[in-house]
Amino acid sequence: METSIFPVDARNIGRIYAVRSTRQDDILDDLAIELDENSEDAKHLLxxxxxxxxxxxPVxxxxxxxxxxxxxxxRSEAVRGIYKAKQRPADNPLIVHFASLKQLRDLLAPSQAIETKALTNGHTPDSHDDDPIPPMYRPLITKFWPGPLTIxxxxxxxxxxxxEVTAGLATFGARIPANLLALALIKLANIPIAAPSANASTKPSPTAAEHVAFDLDxxxxxxxxGGPCDVGVESTVVDGLCDPPLILRPGGISAEQLRSCAGWENLQIGYKNAAETAGSQPRAPGMKYRHYSPRALVxxxxxxxxxxTVEDMGGYVGGNAKLGVIRTRCWTIDAGNDDAPIMTIRSDENGNTDAQVEGAGGFAGLLATLHSMPLPSRTITTHNLSAKGSPIELLDLALGPDTxxxxxxxxxxxxxxxxxxxxAILVEGIDETEGTTAAAVMNRLRKxxxxxxxG
Incomplete structure (x- = not known):
């Protein structure tokens, strides 16, 4: 089949606004869209x-x-289409994306949703007693949804x-994404959307449309x-159905941020326990299989x-006589040093500028933030080295110190x-204890x- 890329700018699709209920702490109870019928962006979205x-x-x-x-x-056939396109193992569960809390509640308790609509003319009652979403999650939903958090x-x-969504589990992962195009797409489709990352299984996750095209053409x-992604690593997955609650996958929301919420003070790390061992079924995406890997040795x-050193690098060189290096905080290049072209320096300057993701600031925050953050520069510098008389072409890519x-x-x-x-690609790791996204980055790199x- 032919694969087409359609550019869509959220600013050009029409009017998007929140529909709030009488629940005072609901961030996004429902969503309404008035499309601009003359907009090509809106037509692509429709x-x-x-x-x-x-x-x-899949889309x-x-x-x-x-x-x-x-x-x-x-729909089973549609979900199987995801597994087919990605060539993904069938025992790896999928996260379900929703446009609003109303859409999620309708899935969790459809008969209740119908009764509520009849009794209240579409308005949700003040009491939380009838809420099918477990009360344990309300502090997280209030603070971090829409955003990079899966419950x-x-x-x-x-x-x-x-x-096929749950891969045989009695639970499923749900989230409301903090991206206006994603929200509008899900709302227009009027169905919950199962959506893993849009890459071929085991390959690095895609943060731009060109990455998707490369893998799934x-x-x-x-x-x-819709342009480059803001966060760059997948959502944090948490399980509040067990005691103590667990992080099953690190991501855009940190353990420290989650522990600041009522009821989550004793949150534990669950992605290094037995659930990751061979032969077990993963409870969340990314827990079991080798993942995020390019063809080259990492x-x-x-x-x-x-x-x-050059001697170290010589052990990773193959038939192409080429190595890549990804630098972050402390490595610097000295191509004139025949023994140690990559040097380690200790630097305290701007080394811990880890951006804090405090949720999307509610729906109003989404409407106010329509410009995606640019991807860091991907300029590659080439250095010619020699290891024991054999040439090595070193391709250097510096991401900078900001986590x-x-x-x-x-x-x-x-x-x-x-x-x-x-x-091979030599990667300078970062300290996973430093903040919001460092643990997620290192989790992905280790996989x-x-x-x-x-160290």
Whole structure:
């Protein structure tokens, strides 16, 4: 099939506004859209929404984290289309994306939603007693939705969700993305959307439409291009159904931020426990399989590890005599040093500028933030080295010291160097204890790496 990329600018699709209920702490109870019928951007969005409703071929679209590959979460054939396009293992569950809390509640308790509408003329009552969303999650929803947070929920009896979404589990992951195009697409389709990252399975996650096209060209029909993603790593996945609550996957919201919410003070890390061991079924995406990997060998140097010498690099060189290096905080290049062209420097300047993701600031924050953050510069500098008389072409890509910038750029950097046919990519890791996204970056890099050099 032919794959087409359609540019869509949220500023040009028409009017989008929130519909609030009488629940004072609801961030996005419902969403309303008035499309501009003369806008090409709106037409592209409508076309994609119709495909989601009627086709079994998934649609790629931007979120604030990474690009997603979406399909109707209520139809088995459509969900199987995701697994087919990605070539993804069938026991890896999918996250379901919603446009509003109302849409999520309707899935969790459809009969209750009908009764509520009849009794209240569409207005949700003040009491939280009838809320099918477990009260444990209300502090997180209030603070972080829309945003890069996925919550684990019980799959209701006689669920509308296709069984392929949950991969046989009794629960599913749900989130409301902080991206206006994603919200508008889901609202127009009027169905919950199952959407993993829009990459070929095991490959680096896509943070731009071009990454999706590179992986899935000929496997899907439609890619909505909304520009580069803001966060760059997937959502944090939390399970509040167990005691203590767990983080199942690190992402755009940190453990510290979650622990600041009532009821979440004793949050524990769950992605390094037995759920990740071979033979177990993953409870959330990204827990089990090797992931985020380019074709080239990835060598991860943990924070504090000595930078590789020429002799070290010679051990990673293959038939192409090319190596890539991704630098972050402390590595600097001295191509004139025959023994140690990559040097480790200790620097305290601007080393911990980890951006805090405090949610989207509600729906008003989304409306006020229509410009995506640019991806970090991907300028590659080439250095010619020699190891024991053999030439090495070193392709150097510096992401800079800012953790948020590293997160937005690391997948793109892996892809860019892989396109240059390097034999291996040497990556300077960052300290995972530093803040919001550092743990997520290192989690993804460890899953991508075949060789890990300790600090």
């Amino acid at each position: 076309r994609a929404a119709e495909q989601l409703k009627c086709s079994d071929i 790629a679209f931007p979120t604030e984290t990474v690009y997603g590959l979406g399909a109707d979460a209520t 684990i929920l019980p799959n209701p009896p006689n669920s509308q969700l296709a069984p 000929g496997r899907i029909e439609t890619i909505l291009d 060598v991860l140097f943990e924070a504090g590890a000595r930078a590789p 948020a910038g590293v997160a937005r750029g690391v997948f793109a950097a892996l892809r860019e160097l892989d396109k240059r046919d390097v034999d 991508a790496a075949e060789v890990n050099v300790a």
